[in-house]
Amino acid sequence: MPRTLARAAVLALIVVLALLPLPAHARSALDVAFDVADGRVTVTGTLTDGEEPLRRRVVVASLDGARQAEAETQGNGGFTLRFDLPSDLAAGTHEVAVEFAGDGDVQPARAVGAITVGGKATGQKPPSSSPTPPRRTESVTPTASARPDPTPPAPTTTVLTATGPAKSVNSGLLTLTGTLTDPAGRGIVDAGISLTDAGGEVDDSYTLTTAGGAFTTFYAVPEAQPSGRMTLTLTFPGADGLKPSRTTLTVVIEHTEVASPNPSPSESPSPSTTPSPSPTADRGTPSPGASTPATTAVQPPAPAAVTWFLLASAVAGGGALLTAAVLVFRGVNARGDGDEEGSLSFLDED
Structure with a gap:
């Protein structure tokens, strides 16, 4: 009977576990637009989880199933793919x-478009297929020439500048500011700027440029950073028709030790209430390093029993002296009366 109950309990547990829902993966959505001009295909779009952008994810473009180009999404989830x-x-x-192949707990996504080569565009828009359909998938079917553009436009050069404090300490927080512009000084907006130190890229310092190409980021100096020169590198990886660029900052670090809560070996222990005998204590000579307050602090109090004994001895001694004085006084008076023998006879009495 007990074995039957145990088997039934195990079977019920298995059924309950089988009915539990599996953890759901976050959805992903591709919002894309296709363009074809002079034998070159340009795909722009964004990758999101349905609400928030997914940055630093790799998206791949393919033509008839053949891989053509790939790009990494920026801080706003945007990307640009080009191929001839x-x-x-x-x-x-x-x-x-x-296509986005998925990443960890984020589901993959796929968007599809059609182009017509050597004829009139059909206007066909194949449906987007994805385990989690995107919010919007756009595609165009332009007429394209099979001949690639012999002289594609060269990417624009970018200029990245940054400033920050010249000195700091370990565990300090640095504020870094800068701009990303083209050679004409025009600011580049929504460009991702990353920061690396001796340990590699610092994810918490990643930022985006704003109006005028300006940006601000922060860097926490490691607590173990030694004294000396520390180099930080800020990088723009390049984007739609823009060349990558980078700049470096050098900060002089002064390492300071954090105070320990435990007393150091050099600290003197507090005086003990129980005095320790020293080699010179018996001769009454104080130690060279002993101070007067310390010597006074360690004097033992007189025991209560000794105090009462001395008081009792004083009282007994005083009584004896008083009795002796009375006896002597009586003897002197008797001698004055001419009775010398009588004056001392009281000493023979029992």
């Missing part, structure tokens, strides 16, 4: 797909 159409691409309609 193969020179031997056959005329007709071809599929262009953008």
Whole structure:
């Protein structure tokens, strides 16, 4: 009977565990737009989890299933993919797909568009397929030439500048500011700026440029950072038609030790209430390093029994002296009366 109950309990537990819902993965959504001009395909878009942008995720563009280009999403989830159409691409309609393979607890996503080569655009928009459909998927089907552009436009050079404090201490917080511009001084907005130190990239210091290409970020100096020169590198990885750029900052660190809550070996212990005998204590000579307050603090109090004994002895002694004085006084008076023998006879009495 007990074995039957145990088996039934185990079976019930298995059924309950089987019915528990599995943890849901976060959804992802691709919002893309396709463009084809002079034999070059440009795909722009954003990757989100349905509400918030997904940054630093890799998206890949493919043509008829063949991988063509890849890019990493920026801080706002945006990305740009470009690739040239193969020179031997056959005329007709071809599929262009953008895919995010998923990452950890984020589900993959896929968006599809169609282009027509060597003929009139059909206007076809194949549906987007994804384990979690994106909020919006856009695609175009323009007419494209199979001949690649022999002279594609060169990416624009970028200029990254940064300033910060020249000195700091370990565990200090640095405020770094700077700008990202083109050679003409025009600010580049919504560009991701990363920061690296001797240990690699610092995720908490990643930031985006704002109006005028300006940015502000923060860096916490490690507590174990030794004294000396510390180098920080700020990097713009490049983006839509923009070349990457970087700059470095040097900060002089002064290392300071954090005070320990435990007393150091050099600290003198507090005086003990029980005096320790020293080699010179018996001779009444104080130690060279002893101070007067310390000597006074360790004098033992007189025992209460000794005090009462001395008081009792004083009282007994005083009584004896008083009795002796009375006896002598009586003897002197008797002698004055001429009775010398009588004056001392009281000493023979029992």
